[in-house]
Amino acid sequence: MRLCLRIAVAIAALIAATPAVAQDINSFRAQNKLKPLTQSAALAGAAAAHARDMASRKTMDHRNFRERMAGVSTGAGAENVAYGCPDAPCVYKMWIESPGHRANMLLRNVTRYGLGSAVADDGQRYWTLLLGN
Numbered sequence: 001m002r003l004c005l006r007i008a009v010a011i012a013a014l015i016a017a018t019p020a021v022a023q024d025i026n027s028f029r030a031q032n033k034l035k036p037l038t039q040s041a042a043l044a045g046a047a048a049a050h051a052r053d054m055a056s057r058k059t060m061d062h063r064n065f066r067e068r069m070a071g072v073s074t075g076a077g078a079e080n081v082a083y084g085c086p087d088a089p090c091v092y093k094m095w096i097e098s099p100g101h102r103a104n105m106l107l108r109n110v111t112r113y114g115l116g117s118a119v120a121d122d123g124q125r126y127w128t129l130l131l132g133n
Contacts, residue, residue, distance in 0.1 A: 023089045025105055025113055025129070028096060032106055037131070042072040043114025047128040054081065054128070055120040073112070073132025078104040080129040088115065091127045104131060 026036040046068050054060055060083050069077045080101045085091040095101035110131040117127045 024092060025115075028092065028105055034106060034108065037111060037113040040072070040112035040114050040132070043112055043130040043132055044116055045114065046072045046116075047114040047130045048116030048118065050079075050081070050128040050130075051116040051118040051126045054083070054126040055118040055124070058120050058122065058124070060126065069130070069132060072114075072130070075133045076107065076109040077130070077132040078107055078110065079131070080104055080127075082127045083124055085127065086125060088117075091117075091129075095129070105129075107131060109133075 029036060050064075050068060053063075060081050062079055062081060065079050069079075080095050082091050082094055082101075085094060095105060111133050112131070114130045115127070116130075117125055119125050
């Protein structure tokens with residue numbers, strides 16, 4: 001009985017010590033004491049278009065990033081891409097666990113974001129997150 005109680009207490013302590021995984025970019029930024037970003041229809045549209053392009057080519061890349069950002073953002077900007085996650089919480093978790101993608105989501109000099117996804121004909125989902133101003 002005492003062993004079971006000790007195990008339960010140890011598990012509860014481990015759960016309490018494990019940081020929550022952000023479900024979206026603003027939750028993640030808040031966990032890191034950064035201001036939230038405003039969702040941008042223009043960035044979301046550009047992100048969705050790039051996700052569709054990647055899905056149609058079945059490849060993941062940053063092709064035409066500068067041109068894509070020139071039409072929807074000024075100043076600083078960044079882009080995260082991914083494939084394979086079925087939903088946004090999954091892709092945010094993947095990006096949080098990747099140092100370069102994580103750094104993009106923690107940029108201090110961006111104010112807006114747009115997230116887009118598209119499914120290839122083989123069922124693979126492609127994602128693009130654009131960050132800008």
